[in-house]
Amino acid sequence: MSVRLFVPCDAGALAVGADEVAHALHKAALERKVDVEIVRNGSRGLYWLEPLVELETAQGRFGFGPVTAEDVPSLLDAILADTSHKLSLGLTEEIPWLKRQTRLTFARCGIVDPLSLEDYRAHGGYKGLTRALTLSLDAVIAEVTTSGLRGRGGAGFPTGIKWKTVSQTAADRKYVICNADEGDSGTFADRMLMEGDPFVLIEGMTICGIAVGATKGYIYTRSEYPHAIATMTKAIDIARKAGLLGDKIAGSNYTFDLEVRTGAGAYVCGEETALMESLEGKRGIVRAKPPLPAHHGLFGKPTVVNNLLSFAAIPFILDEGAKAYADFGMGRSRGTMPIQIAGNVKFGGLFETAFGITLGELVDDIGGGTFTGRPVRAVQVGGPLGAYFPRALFDTPFDYEAFAAKEGLIGHGGIVVFDDTVDMSKQARFAMEFCAIESCGKCTPCRIGSTRGAETIDKIRRGERVSENIALVEDLCGTMKLGSLCALGGFTPYPVLSALKHFREDFGPQQPRLQAAE
Amino acid sequence: MTPVYESWDAARGAEIIAEHSQMEGATLPILHALQETFGYVPEDAIPMIASALNLSRAEVYGVFTFYHDFRAKKAGRHVLKLCRAEACQAAGGDALAARVEAKLGIAMGNTTADERVTLEPIYCLGLCATAPSAMLDGRLFGRLDEARIDALVSEAQR
Ligand SMILES: Cc1cc2nc3c(=O)[nH]c(=O)nc-3n(C[C@H](O)[C@H](O)[C@H](O)COP(=O)(O)O)c2cc1C
Ligand code: SF4
Ligand code: FES
Numbered sequence: 131m132s133v134r135l136f137v138p139c140d141a142g143a144l145a146v147g148a149d150e151v152a153h154a155l156h157k158a159a160l161e162r163k164v165d166v167e168i169v170r171n172g173s174r175g176l177y178w179l180e181p182l183v184e185l186e187t188a189q190g191r192f193g194f195g196p197v198t199a200e201d202v203p204s205l206l207d208a209i210l211a212d213t214s215h216k217l218s219l220g221l222t223e224e225i226p227w228l229k230r231q232t233r234l235t236f237a238r239c240g241i242v243d244p245l246s247l248e249d250y251r252a253h254g255g256y257k258g259l260t261r262a263l264t265l266s267l268d269a270v271i272a273e274v275t276t277s278g279l280r281g282r283g284g285a286g287f288p289t290g291i292k293w294k295t296v297s298q299t300a301a302d303r304k305y306v307i308c309n310a311d312e313g314d315s316g317t318f319a320d321r322m323l324m325e326g327d328p329f330v331l332i333e334g335m336t337i338c339g340i341a342v343g344a345t346k347g348y349i350y351t352r353s354e355y356p357h358a359i360a361t362m363t364k365a366i367d368i369a370r371k372a373g374l375l376g377d378k379i380a381g382s383n384y385t386f387d388l389e390v391r392t393g394a395g396a397y398v399c400g401e402e403t404a405l406m407e408s409l410e411g412k413r414g415i416v417r418a419k420p421p422l423p424a425h426h427g428l429f430g431k432p433t434v435v436n437n438l439l440s441f442a443a444i445p446f447i448l449d450e451g452a453k454a455y456a457d458f459g460m461g462r463s464r465g466t467m468p469i470q471i472a473g474n475v476k477f478g479g480l481f482e483t484a485f486g487i488t489l490g491e492l493v494d495d496i497g498g499g500t501f502t503g504r505p506v507r508a509v510q511v512g513g514p515l516g517a518y519f520p521r522a523l524f525d526t527p528f529d530y531e532a533f534a535a536k537e538g539l540i541g542h543g544g545i546v547v548f549d550d551t552v553d554m555s556k557q558a559r560f561a562m563e564f565c566a567i568e569s570c571g572k573c574t575p576c577r578i579g580s581t582r583g584a585e586t587i588d589k590i591r592r593g594e595r596v597s598e599n600i601a602l603v604e605d606l607c608g609t610m611k612l613g614s615l616c617a618l619g620g621f622t623p624y625p626v627l628s629a630l631k632h633f634r635e636d637f638g639p640q641q642p643r644l645q646a647a648e
Numbered sequence: 649m650t651p652v653y654e655s656w657d658a659a660r661g662a663e664i665i666a667e668h669s670q671m672e673g674a675t676l677p678i679l680h681a682l683q684e685t686f687g688y689v690p691e692d693a694i695p696m697i698a699s700a701l702n703l704s705r706a707e708v709y710g711v712f713t714f715y716h717d718f719r720a721k722k723a724g725r726h727v728l729k730l731c732r733a734e735a736c737q738a739a740g741g742d743a744l745a746a747r748v749e750a751k752l753g754i755a756m757g758n759t760t761a762d763e764r765v766t767l768e769p770i771y772c773l774g775l776c777a778t779a780p781s782a783m784l785d786g787r788l789f790g791r792l793d794e795a796r797i798d799a800l801v802s803e804a805q806r
Binding site: 141142144145146177178180312313314315316317318320321353354355356357391392393394395396397408409410411412413414429470471472473474475478479480501510514544546547548549552557560564567568 | 672673674675676677679680701707710711714715716717718733734735736737738739740770771772773774775776777778779781783786788789790791
């Protein structure tokens with residue numbers, strides 16, 4: 131009898147022992163003299179169940195998890211004997227956490243072998259490019275505009291408009307850059323896709339390159355993501371060999387090629403102009419805008435810079451049509467958002483869903499509250515520059531405008547959950563400290579203000595002239611908001627001011643605290 | 649798995665620089681390649697990069713110092729990076745970091761006196777749903793608790 135199993139090679143699964151499980155499965159199969167094929171897939175995004183082992187059957191895939199190497203002998207015996215096992219989860223697709231999602235961008239992640247083009251094609255891959263090649267370039271861009279897709283990197287700028295600007299700017303050379311710098315704490319969607327479905331990014335960027343007239347694309351990612359870099363690099367190679375990158379892509383007359391570039395531990399290089407400086411081989415210092423990257427970008431050439439998730443939404447939009455995408459969502463936030471639920475949470479992972487779901491549903495219902503079992507006190511949405519939300523704001527729908535109205539942002543879609551042991555003045559201090567560490571140094575309010583901010587919060591925590599120092603921090607935040615060139619200095623006030631506004635009781639002499647979560 | 653590095657050799661350095669110097673914006677790829685080979689970026693390499701790329705030494709030095717990743721000297725035998733960002737803080741990362749500092753007798757950003765372990769902060773490994781997390785010599789670890797972090801520290805000390 132031959133058995134086909136799936137064991138993820140996603141970094142999040144590897145970090146909790148997926149390689150050990152795969153190794154133990156090989157060994158157990160040898161001992162039992164059975165033929166076991168182990169496919170290393172991406173992650174389904176149900177991280178509390180990782181390593182999630184799946185068994186292919188005629189009814190679909192059966193899940194088991196979280197599996198440890200010690201569980202493997204009994205698990206394989208149960209699989210071979212077709213009996214139940216304590217880690218059995220039933221059909222993976224029927225797990226409510228997965229079933230409730232709307233997976234457009236992540237449709238294949240965790241299902242396919244990430245480096246199999248055949249798998250990619252069998253699951254709808256390259257249908258978007260095929261259709262794009264039958265349309266005029268303007269029509270391709272019009273599809274993107276009509277879909278309502280807005281940049282998933284944070285600012286929410288309409289993607290189609292950006293592409294149109296680049297397409298209309300004449301130049302001898304144009305570039306497409308995928309911003310896969312994903313520095314926000316609480317986010318991992320870019321990483322998951324690079325590791326679990328790299329061809330979707332290649333296809334999305336290729337469509338963009340053709341549409342705007344660019345011949346070269348860069349994927350700029352972080353050195354913290356070695357597995358993503360390795361998989362992405364291999365996938366590019368495979369696509370090139372298959373004639374899907376390089377000259378005469380897919381038999382057309384278009385040329386487009388891709389290269390992965392690695393950052394070097396600088397958060398600010400996620401800012402698009404600092405990123406381009408870095409790609410040019412310089413210090414990652416933010417450029418003043420205008421000129422816009424669309425006019426004067428990488429090496430002075432017209433450049434599209436989009437977040438990885440923006441590009442990864444493109445194949446679906448071109449394949450199924452703009453309307454199919456725009457039918458999801460609310461208000462001006464169309465389509466789906468791959469939301470990442472993290473931190474002190476029971477059911478953490480990737481939850482792709484239409485815009486409009488409330489924060490409370492995401493945290494309490496889907497996230498299941500904290501893994502420590504203590505009450506949820508605060509959540510930070512949108513990374514280190516995002517606001518802290520108290521429970522009182524849990525009715526806020528996940529939507530760009532609704533979050534802005536509550537003095538927050540959705541950013542790249544990360545939600546970090548904290549229980550009631552959190553000390554919010556400490557979190558506010560960290561926001562300032564992080565800004566100080568990562569500042570590119572161009573603006574004084576960001577470079578110096580952040581250090582002064584951290585010092586002033588320290589004084590508040592020691593009980594020194596508390597109300598006076600709180601007023602000082604608020605004033606400083608105002609200066610940072612107004613006097614910063616980019617959102618690092620300009621948005622650090624969000625976590626600080628939200629902590630002050632919603633958790634004022636934490637700002638004062640330090641009380642003996644509840645035991646911190648272990 | 650202890651990473652194995654070559655000791656600095658100017659000819660080998662020149663070879664690595666030449667391999668990458670035709671790339672667009674080659675500075676970072678060269679710095680990465682040198683560090684991968686030698687474990688750090690030797691000071692002697694800076695003027696070599698500058699002349700290969702037709703830049704000033706100051707420019708190359710400026711790039712080298714801007715990025716947190718690049719080292720001016722060799723790290724300890726093992727490098728333990730603990731994630732200090734928010735999702736890991738929420739999951740008890742602060743207490744674990746303090747525990748590791750106490751066990752190793754050094755603060756974040758330092759190397760033990762026996763040069764066995766370098767302890768560094770890292771700001772998010774993208775393992776935020778299995779926090780707190782760490783990286784030991786390029787290997788990833790999530791869902792750390794006291795027992796698991798103690799085991800990692802012992803492994804790093806060997
Ligand atoms: C400090 C800072 C860090 C950023 N980091 C990222 C990042 O890691 N990934 C990203 O896509 N955008 C990041 N951005 C936003 C980018 O500047 C830019 O808006 C985005 O890449 C555009 O792509 P989009 O329109 O598809 O969102 C960052 C911005 C700032 C100010
Ligand atoms: S706000 Fe900070 S990071 Fe942004 S440009 Fe100014 S100094 Fe640089
Ligand atoms: S915050 Fe620690 S891995 Fe993301």
